[in-house]
Amino acid sequence: MSTEGLILFFIAGVLMVGGGIIVSNLVAPRSTNAQKLDPYECGIPTIGPSWMQFRVGYYLFAIMFLIFDVETVFIFPWAVVMKQVGMTAFIEILIFFVILGLGLLYAWKKKALRWE
Amino acid sequence: MSWSDFFLMQQELALILLALVLLVVEISLDTENKHKIIPVANFLFIPILVIGFLNTSTGSLFGDMYITDPTRILMKNILNVGVFLVFLQVSNWLKTQANNRNRISEFYLLIISSLIGVNYLISAGNFLMFYLSLELTSIPIAALAAYEQYKHKSAEAGIKMILSSAFSSGILLFGLSLLYAGTGTLNYGAMAIASVDLIQSMGFIFFFSGLAFKISIVPFHLWTADVYEGAPVAVTSYLSVISKGVAVFVLAIVLITLFGEIQGLWQEVIYVTAILTMTIGNLFAIRQKNIKRFLAFSSIAQAGFILLGLVGGSNFGTTAVLYFVLIYIFSNLAAFGVVSVIQNASDKENIYDYNGLYKTNPRLSLVMMLALFSLAGIPPVAGFFGKFFLFAAAAEAGMYVLLLIAVLNAIISLYYYLLVVKAMFINSNDQPVPKIESDFFARAGLILCTAGIIITGFISWIYEYMLNNSFGI
Numbered sequence: 154m155s156t157e158g159l160i161l162f163f164i165a166g167v168l169m170v171g172g173g174i175i176v177s178n179l180v181a182p183r184s185t186n187a188q189k190l191d192p193y194e195c196g197i198p199t200i201g202p203s204w205m206q207f208r209v210g211y212y213l214f215a216i217m218f219l220i221f222d223v224e225t226v227f228i229f230p231w232a233v234v235m236k237q238v239g240m241t242a243f244i245e246i247l248i249f250f251v252i253l254g255l256g257l258l259y260a261w262k263k264k265a266l267r268w269e
Numbered sequence: 270m271s272w273s274d275f276f277l278m279q280q281e282l283a284l285i286l287l288a289l290v291l292l293v294v295e296i297s298l299d300t301e302n303k304h305k306i307i308p309v310a311n312f313l314f315i316p317i318l319v320i321g322f323l324n325t326s327t328g329s330l331f332g333d334m335y336i337t338d339p340t341r342i343l344m345k346n347i348l349n350v351g352v353f354l355v356f357l358q359v360s361n362w363l364k365t366q367a368n369n370r371n372r373i374s375e376f377y378l379l380i381i382s383s384l385i386g387v388n389y390l391i392s393a394g395n396f397l398m399f400y401l402s403l404e405l406t407s408i409p410i411a412a413l414a415a416y417e418q419y420k421h422k423s424a425e426a427g428i429k430m431i432l433s434s435a436f437s438s439g440i441l442l443f444g445l446s447l448l449y450a451g452t453g454t455l456n457y458g459a460m461a462i463a464s465v466d467l468i469q470s471m472g473f474i475f476f477f478s479g480l481a482f483k484i485s486i487v488p489f490h491l492w493t494a495d496v497y498e499g500a501p502v503a504v505t506s507y508l509s510v511i512s513k514g515v516a517v518f519v520l521a522i523v524l525i526t527l528f529g530e531i532q533g534l535w536q537e538v539i540y541v542t543a544i545l546t547m548t549i550g551n552l553f554a555i556r557q558k559n560i561k562r563f564l565a566f567s568s569i570a571q572a573g574f575i576l577l578g579l580v581g582g583s584n585f586g587t588t589a590v591l592y593f594v595l596i597y598i599f600s601n602l603a604a605f606g607v608v609s610v611i612q613n614a615s616d617k618e619n620i621y622d623y624n625g626l627y628k629t630n631p632r633l634s635l636v637m638m639l640a641l642f643s644l645a646g647i648p649p650v651a652g653f654f655g656k657f658f659l660f661a662a663a664a665e666a667g668m669y670v671l672l673l674i675a676v677l678n679a680i681i682s683l684y685y686y687l688l689v690v691k692a693m694f695i696n697s698n699d700q701p702v703p704k705i706e707s708d709f710f711a712r713a714g715l716i717l718c719t720a721g722i723i724i725t726g727f728i729s730w731i732y733e734y735m736l737n738n739s740f741g742i
Contacts, residue, residue: 159471255296258296262295
């Protein structure tokens, strides 16, 4: 690609993003009503300000949850191909489990699982 | 691919195993016995060094994601030695800090995680792998910079480090995406960088800027002094030698293997940044009162000197860089070792606190003097030989103006290094640092560093060995 190509690429990028915002602002119909400001599919209207401080403990739990969530994502494809790959796959997933288990054990020992 | 192929990665696998063993030890230790992990980690690291030096594997794994050859193994070994020296230095600090009693093993685990990243970074054969390991290298260190989070400066260092490394990663990723747009691949071997292509040249510039953050090349050096000052001394020494060393090595590999076609471009870039880095690093170092900030700016200036070896793009230059980084590790770690010992004992970190150090702690002052001489490049010690080969590499490339500026800068640096030596030996002080008895590991670390400073320059087979092994990339 030459210099002109790069410049064109840049201009096209700016136009695509900026144009989208401007055109949608000009073209889209506007209607405002009270219902539009209500929370949508996210439960009931809040009572009091929602910008409050949360306990840091929530994040610890969230991270622990995330780790095991991702683990499940990893195990699904493994389970699909396990029969074809055979013993190797089994040993590899065992190593993976041991490492994860050590992590859990560590968090447990550090009292990350205790709610105080 | 069979199981035995995995043993190409023996160094990395050994490190992962070490991390797991340390995690098991940490889990099994009671709260009051946490300090027992220090000797365990220090002694278990010796087999890692041995495995590294016995490693002779050559080949690639996972479709060229991972490449190993004698040059890369040599680079890893140099950095492993550095980490071992850092481990020896930290023991005293970890033991004495009451606030850290519960978090001793985390220090080792995070450093080893970062070291695993370092090893994979050197062996990366694909920019995807490169980026992953680069993040693995820097994120644990950002956590460690905030290790003493009850101190404001340490917390500040942590947040500055993570923000600047996120920023630099963003720039680097943008560069990589431009390179991908230009070549259609991320694999080192398949990438054909052409000299006429503007997109690829831009990609290189962004890629270089991203790496320049890690090496703290001017104008990407602004985070260095604050992070170095705020972070614990041990983390600072890791940052200043290992993080910097690996970024330099990777830059050398990538410049020669990937960007050989656009040498005209990167020669100019490195030429200008080398001059800026040396000069600005030196000029700011003169004004510093705090010894850690002082060493931070001195390390920026040293990074400028390292660029001299890269500017020619020759094998001779690469060897000079490897050799210099080894010597730089010894000298910088010796200096930081002394700073660490003194800060532990008396919590003093200003240069004028070093006044009259020779009266009370003659051996520490001698080690510090040798380290500073080596950093300045005064003949009997190894730093001279390291700088000599770097200058020779620049001369071989025919860049005499650059060479002249570098020599002038070496003279300027002599001035401020000698200021510290003068403070220790000549200046008098009513309340000098009291006599310090350091523990076994710290002493061993300082002795190893001093031996390295004195011996590396004289034993020529070290240089020959590097020269023979630097033709791999």
